[in-house]
Amino acid sequence: MNQPELWQMHFSMYQEKVRWALDYKRVPHIRHSLLPGPHAAQLMPRFGQKAMPILRHDGKVLKNSAAILSYIEQTWPDPPLYPQDPALREQALKTQKWFDEKIGPAVRCATFYEILPDTEYSARRIASGLSGLKQKLYVGAFPAVRAVMMLDMKITPDSAEAGRILTQEALDFVAENAEQTGYLVGGQFSVADLTAATVLFPTCFPPEFPVDIPKPLPPGWEAWLKRWQAHKGCEYVRRIYREYRGQSAAIDG
Ligand SMILES: N[C@@H](CCC(=O)N[C@@H](CS)C(=O)NCC(=O)O)C(=O)O
Structure with a gap:
């Protein structure tokens, strides 16, 4: 294979x-x-x-x-990410769908709205890992790339505000649903937790997120993080990352 x-x-x-x-x-x-x-x-x-x-x-x-x-x-069924029980599996997949389709685009819109105006920072973050020269070229091309990104992701002041409201809803949802067992579905780590934690990473900033994020962060993103850090939903996201993110299995790093 x-x-x-x-x-x-x-x-x-x-x-x-x-x-x-x-x-x-x-x-x-x-x-x-x-x-x-x-x-x-x-x-x-x-x-x-x-x-x-x-x-x-x-x-x-x-x-x-x-x-x-x-x-x-x-x-590769092991270790499983889907609950065995059909009703719990359905619930986990429904949670994944909500985060993928509703929360993900909204959070992305709200956070990019804070980050993208800083041309130098955004381009370097996106191009991190490339040589210095390639990063410099990318910074030069970035205003045009950003215009397309903003259109593609429909980033406007109104959609960013809607994203803030849905971010709050998502953090409340994970805090409430994980309160009893620590997990969103069936008392164990599943695709629902993996998806929720991933979609909320730009809001809760777990240190185990495995891609270098250049520092200092732009002020808009700093303010965004500050706004949510004390939320119980962010505690959940950081714990899920800490306990389950693990090491890369990529052959090339
Ligand atoms: N619902 C899709 C969303 C994928 C998506 O939005 N991908 C974005 C990056 S986050 C992308 O590739 N955008 C570039 C483009 O569409 O040109 C999924 O779950 O895979």
Whole structure:
């Protein structure tokens, strides 16, 4: 069986979901990290879409993080991320869907609204890991890339405000639902916890998030973090990361 290959933007939440699942199950894999902007020309001819994550394995191409996690669960069942009990599994998948489709885009919108205006910082964060020269070139191209990102993700003052409201709702949800057992579904770590913690990482900043985030942070993001740090939902996110994130199983680091 060949190694799975993951096409990703390394700073993004949906790619972190897939990396975490592969790492948790200790599946050796190859990561291809692309930059927003050039990524479209690299992906469209090959896969017919530009949104990542995309996973290729054994001749199959999987798109969308939930479909990829389902494939990972079937192919490498241990340790499980889906609850065994059908009703609990359904509840975990419903929670994943809510975070993927409603909370993720809203949190992303609200946090990018704080970060993207800082051209130098945003470009360096997105291009971290590249050589100094490539980062410099990317900083120069970034205003055009940012304009496309803002359109694609529909980032406006109104959508950022809606994102703030949904961020509060999501933090309240995890705090309340994990209060009894420490987990969102069935008293054990599952795809629901992995997804919630991933989607909330830009808000709660767990130190185990496995991608370097350049410091100092821009003031907008600092203020965003400060606003939520004491929330019990952030305590949950940091604990889930601390106890379950583990080490990378990527072949190339
Ligand atoms: N629902 C999708 C969302 C994927 C998504 O929004 N990907 C973004 C990064 S977070 C992306 O690749 N955007 C670049 C583009 O669409 O051109 C999933 O769960 O995989």
